[in-house]
Every structure is written in C-alpha cells, then in structure tokens.
Amino acid sequence: MLAAESPAPRGRAIVLFLLLLAFLALVVGRLFAFQIRDHQRLTRRATQQYERRLPVTAKRGTITDRHGRELAVSLEAHSLYAHPAAIRDPRAAAAALAPILGVPRGEILTRLTAGKPFVWLERKLPGRQAEVLAGLTLPGIGLVPESRRSYPRGQLAAHLVGFVGLDDTGLEGVEYQYDALLGGGSRFVTGRVDALGRVLFRDEGPRPPAPADLVLTVDEVIQYVAERELQRAVARAAAQAGSVLVLEPGTGEVLALANVPTFDLNAFAQAPATSRRNRALADSYEPGSVFKVVLAAAALEEGLVQPGEFFFGEHGVIEVAGVKIRDHERYGWLTFSQVMAQSSNVGAIKVGQRLGRSGYYNYLSGFGFGSRTGMDLPGETPGLLRRPREWSGVSIAALSIGQEVSVTSLQLGAALAAVANGGRLYRPHVLKAVRGGGGAPPREVPPQLIRRVISPETARRLTAILVEAVERGTGKAAAVPGYTVAGKTGTAQKLDQEAGLYSRDKVVASFAGFVPAESPRLAILVVLDEPRLDRWGGSAAGPAFREIAREVLHYLNVPPSPGRRAQVARRADAAAQGLN
Structure with a gap:
C-alpha cells in the first residue's frame, strides 16, 4: 500500500500562487493609478520639470507729440531665463554669467540652486548683452524675446508722458491713463528643454490685439x-x-x-x-x-x-x-x-x-x-x-x-x-x-x-x-x-x-x-x-x-x-x- 501524499507541497504552491496574484494585483493597481487615475497630475508634474508657460511683454504703442516726434517707443530686448534642472554645473554657469550681467556670482548661483523649475536671471537686456549671452550656449540657459520701453527725450514731459513697470504696465501719466490702448495685452511663450539642455521657445495661444499709437496735444x-x-x-x-x-x-x-x-x-x-x-x-x-x-x-x-x-x-x-x-x-x-x-x-x-x-x-x-x-x-x-x-x-x-x-x-x-x-x-x-x-x-x-x-x-x-x-x-x-x-x-x-x-x-x-x-x-x-x-x-x-x-x-x-x-x-x- 502506498503512503498518502503530503499536503505541504500543495499548500506551498497555493500560497505562492496567492502571493504572486497579490503582487500582480498590486502592480496592476499601481499601473492603474499611474496611467489612469493620476495620469493628468503626474503628466503636469513631469511637464513642469522640462517645460514652463510664461507671459512676456508684447510690443507697446508709440507716444508722439502733436507733430509726430517720438516721446515713448518700444525697442527689441531679450530676457535671460534658466531651467536649473538642466544645468550640469551651476557654479560654472554662474561664473560665466556674472561678468556679463554685472551681478555677483553668488546671487546668480542662489537663483540657479533655489529648487525652482524656471527662474528669470535678468529682464529686458540691451542688444549687446543679449548677443554676448547668446554666444555662450550654456545648457539650461536661454533668451526669450520681449520689448523694452524707452523714452528718447529723457526727462522732457516726464510728468505728462509717465512710465511703465517691468511688465510694461503703465504706472504714471499717459502710460497709465491709456494703458489699455497702448498695452495691446500680454503674449505667452512656452519654454521646453531639449536633449542637449537648450531652452527653446514657441508662441502659444492667440496673439494679443495690436496696440494703438497715441498722438498728444503737447508740442x-x-x-x-x-x-x-x-x-x-x-x-x-x-x-x-x-x-x-x-x-x-x-x-x-x-x-x-x-x-x-x-x-x-x-x-x-x-x-x-x-x-x-x-x-x-x-x-x-x-x-x-x-x-x-x-x-x-x-x-x-x-x-x-x-x-x-x-x-x-x-x-x-x-x-x-x-x-x-x-x-x-x-x-x-x-x-x-x-x-x-x-x-x-x-x-x-x-x-x-x-x-x-x-x-x-x-x-x-x-x-x-x-x-x-x-x-x-x-x-x-x-x-x-x-x-x-x-x-x-x-x-x-x-x-x-x-x-x-x-x-x-x-x-x-x-x-x-x-x-x-x-x-x-x-x-x-x-x-x-x-x-x-x-x-x-x-x-x-x-x-x-x-x-x-x-x-x-x-x-x-x-x-x-x-x-x-x-x-x-x-x-x-x-x-x-x-x-x-x-x-x-x-x-x-x-x-x-x-x-x-x-x-x-x-x-x-x-x-x-x-x-x-x-x-x-x-x-x-x-x-x-x-x-x-x-x-x-x-x-x-x-x-x-x-x-x-x-x-x-x-x-x-x-x-x-x-x-x-x-x-x-x-x-x-x-x-x-x-x-x-
């Protein structure tokens, strides 16, 4: 007569099968969470690591005197922009940027290591500075085109013309009074980091309406x-x-x-x-x-x-x-x-x-x-x-x-x-x-x-x-x-x-x-x-x-x-x- 088969191996197989089933259920659950339940949140989070949507100043209308002489104009400018996660050596980047910007190296390094996905390093740079910076080709550093307000006559009619802030919003004078006509609204650009660490930009959304030019009574x-x-x-x-x-x-x-x-x-x-x-x-x-x-x-x-x-x-x-x-x-x-x-x-x-x-x-x-x-x-x-x-x-x-x-x-x-x-x-x-x-x-x-x-x-x-x-x-x-x-x-x-x-x-x-x-x-x-x-x-x-x-x-x-x-x-x- 043969001895009865021991139940131990069969029990171990059942337990192993159940553990494997539980593991698969856990994997499926996590995949469901990643792919379906948390898909949008995680996608946004991942996008923030390499992409940022930013408002930049659109070109503002011109202000002239009664005979067409320019009192306020908008010039082309560029703003310096950083994606810290794509910067391989923040210290080297800060050392390269400091003499061009005229900003202490430590201040730039602090911004680059602040843990933010994107940071402004300098807004509305003059053309010569922008050209020098563009030639550096630093990974994670980019330039975005903007406009910069300029007043050709300096202090002439200062209290009448007024001025704008960093975002080109009118703060005083005609610039403030007729901001809606002059401003034309903001436009948005999206900055994306490519495989080489370069920050690339593209316009996004409808372009703002064209700004108006204002002719003043002043001579x-x-x-x-x-x-x-x-x-x-x-x-x-x-x-x-x-x-x-x-x-x-x-x-x-x-x-x-x-x-x-x-x-x-x-x-x-x-x-x-x-x-x-x-x-x-x-x-x-x-x-x-x-x-x-x-x-x-x-x-x-x-x-x-x-x-x-x-x-x-x-x-x-x-x-x-x-x-x-x-x-x-x-x-x-x-x-x-x-x-x-x-x-x-x-x-x-x-x-x-x-x-x-x-x-x-x-x-x-x-x-x-x-x-x-x-x-x-x-x-x-x-x-x-x-x-x-x-x-x-x-x-x-x-x-x-x-x-x-x-x-x-x-x-x-x-x-x-x-x-x-x-x-x-x-x-x-x-x-x-x-x-x-x-x-x-x-x-x-x-x-x-x-x-x-x-x-x-x-x-x-x-x-x-x-x-x-x-x-x-x-x-x-x-x-x-x-x-x-x-x-x-x-x-x-x-x-x-x-x-x-x-x-x-x-x-x-x-x-x-x-x-x-x-x-x-x-x-x-x-x-x-x-x-x-x-x-x-x-x-x-x-x-x-x-x-x-x-x-x-x-x-x-x-x-x-x-x-x-x-x-x-x-x-x-x-x-x-x-x-x-």
Whole structure:
C-alpha cells in the first residue's frame, strides 16, 4: 500500500500562487493609478520639470507729440531665463554669467540652486548683452524675446508722458491713463528643454490685439522752452519747486506741462517720489491775488462794477468782521481797473462784498474750482472750495484776495483760458488722436466744452483790464515786446500749519496771462513754490512767462499785435546799433 501524499507541497504552491496574484494585483493597481487615475497630475508634474508657460511683454504703442516726434517707443530686448534642472554645473554657469550681467556670482548661483523649475536671471537686456549671452550656449540657459520701453527725450514731459513697470504696465501719466490702448495685452511663450539642455521657445495661444499709437496735444518745442524757463526761474528765485502750464485757449489742449523738480523717464526708479509728483495736478494751494481775475469776471458779468468806477483804498488797511486786512501799498482812490492793475486787496474786498456769498460762490464753482477738471491724466485733486453755509464773516473778504480757497494750477489755467477765449470753459486734455489698435480707424479727440462762464463782452472788458495790469501795473515784467499781454500777478502767503497763521516767509508766487490779448494763442501759468530770493509774483514768475511767450510766439510764427510792429522795429534797430 502506498503512503498518502503530503499536503505541504500543495499548500506551498497555493500560497505562492496567492502571493504572486497579490503582487500582480498590486502592480496592476499601481499601473492603474499611474496611467489612469493620476495620469493628468503626474503628466503636469513631469511637464513642469522640462517645460514652463510664461507671459512676456508684447510690443507697446508709440507716444508722439502733436507733430509726430517720438516721446515713448518700444525697442527689441531679450530676457535671460534658466531651467536649473538642466544645468550640469551651476557654479560654472554662474561664473560665466556674472561678468556679463554685472551681478555677483553668488546671487546668480542662489537663483540657479533655489529648487525652482524656471527662474528669470535678468529682464529686458540691451542688444549687446543679449548677443554676448547668446554666444555662450550654456545648457539650461536661454533668451526669450520681449520689448523694452524707452523714452528718447529723457526727462522732457516726464510728468505728462509717465512710465511703465517691468511688465510694461503703465504706472504714471499717459502710460497709465491709456494703458489699455497702448498695452495691446500680454503674449505667452512656452519654454521646453531639449536633449542637449537648450531652452527653446514657441508662441502659444492667440496673439494679443495690436496696440494703438497715441498722438498728444503737447508740442515738444514748447515743452522744452517751458521746462528750460521754469528751471531758470526756480534757480533765480531759489524756489523749492515750480510748475508751468501752457494751454491753447480755444480748445483746452495742453501744449506744455512742466514741473520742477523733475526726473529722467529712463531712470524713474532712482528718482524720489517728490520729483515724480505731477504738481500741476496734484498740488493745491491758496492762489492769492491772481484769483482776482475770477472776482473781476463775476463782478463785471453781474454789472456790479465798471472799469472806471472809483474805490477808496482806505490808505492800505480795511477791517472785516474784526480782522484787519492790509494792502502792500497805502492806496487812496483807485478805479476798478487800477485796483486790478495795482492788485489792491482793499479794493478787491469791496468788490467781493457787492457780490455776496451765493453770487460769488456760483461763479467760483462755475469756473470749476472745488472740483476736478476731468483732465485725462491721473492724480488730479479737486482743491477745496467750501460751501457758503460754512463761510465765516471774513470769508468773502478772504476769497476776494485768493485766500480760504485751495486750487490747482490746472484749474487756474483752465479758468484763465476761459477768459482768453471769450468766456467758454474747456476741459484740459492731452490726447489729440489715436492711431490704429485692433484694426480701428484713426480717431481724433475733439475739444470738450464744459460750459460758458461769462459773456464775450465781459471777457473783452476784463481782457482790457488785464492788459493794463501788465502795461501799467504789477505785471510789467511779463510784457512781451511786440505783443499785447493780458495777465495778473499773484503772491500768496502760505499757511503755517503749526502756528495756524500765515507765514511771513513762505509764499506762492505766480503769474497768469494770455497772448496776444486781442486774439489769444497761448494761455500760460507760471507758479513758484516758496521762492526765497524774490517773493513777488510779478518779478519772480513774470519774466518766465515773458520768455516762454516770446520764444513760442516766434516758433508759431504769430505776427506782432496791431500797433506794436513799430515797437518791435525800434527794438531791433537799437539791438543792431548795439552790435556796431
């Protein structure tokens, strides 16, 4: 009889079979997880090891002045890009790149060993640097084409043009205001590392719409003259700062806008915030006697005063609501025209009292004070004009001489232009035309009339008074040989915030005028903040107005005023004799 077969071998076979089956099930499960359940996640993870989708700056539109002179352009540039996983020797790569980039080797090495799949090493390199880098052929290092914003005129019209950031997004000025038109949007490129460690790029997705080119109202030549004369005026008077605004009276077009201190648009990051501030829009101040132009406009329009009407100057002091207000001279009897020409505070206060609270307020707000002009530049402040119910017993007197009200140079310039053009208040603007952009046809920007503030007859009578202020009053230094100038001086004490009193030393000196008075082509405002050597608007700001007007009128080929040609001829003869 044969012995029964032992169950041990069969049991071991079953166990082995079950273990093998379990192992196969585990393998199948893992394959299912890799190939099906986690396929997308793992694919993305693997792709990130050798591929990266990056936004790069598209070419931005060009900004030009009114005659097509370039103020902002986009140039070709390249950005240096690294795929650290494909770099065989980070130390050698850092050593090769450091002298070309002008960056410490350790800083580059830190970026290459930070554990990131892709890193920027340097953005928007100049052409020469990019050429040298392209010749290195370092594994894992690549260049991607971008555009770089450049400002050919440096600091010219800096506060008006503005600038962009590293990603070509507008940060200030026209660049910010019209970023959507200029930008054209971002484009994307995909960087992929090939078998040799080279980073290759391809465009991805739809290309952004074509950017628009912008034509500004500013004239490069007028802007240059305004900046030059403002710099000279600030230096001559030892002022803290200053602004100049030049407007075309009949349209509100800004021909020039200048501020001191200023900065170079190509190095804006190195400029302090005070230099980048657009003072003509952002800074408000009490205007002083230049504000009497608005007072005169209101009184003449309401028929409350006549140019030849006499006012007693009270020998230089008047008391209102228990407050004594003084003149700079001890005047006796003056006609209203002389009140304006000599800038008499006493005479102006008496005129303001005739207007009354509501009457005067309606004209102040009508001229745009206390609200933004709506100019197409960022950063404009509304100034401050309190409502009549908030006025004190001395408020009408203070407002009549340009106190208890805060204005910007832009508001004051727009009001002056309204007098110059016959009584129409236009919105100041800097955009003249839009060219191209997404296939759109060229578009001109028309003038924007806000409202009529005074009648043409009132504007004519006020102009005659302002001519007298230049020819026989405080504005003599602003007279332009051969042309009739209408204007008004202003010297405003600044409020000492700590003492709560008007400072004896700190003032705002200004001159506002238009020329030729009979057919104005230019409305010009010059403002100097805290001049230390010459504190009077007429002598500190007037000469800057004169030189800007003289040179720009010649540039525009504006003929001399009727009856002034003989004066020009006599001056020319005298100059010629002086050379002999």
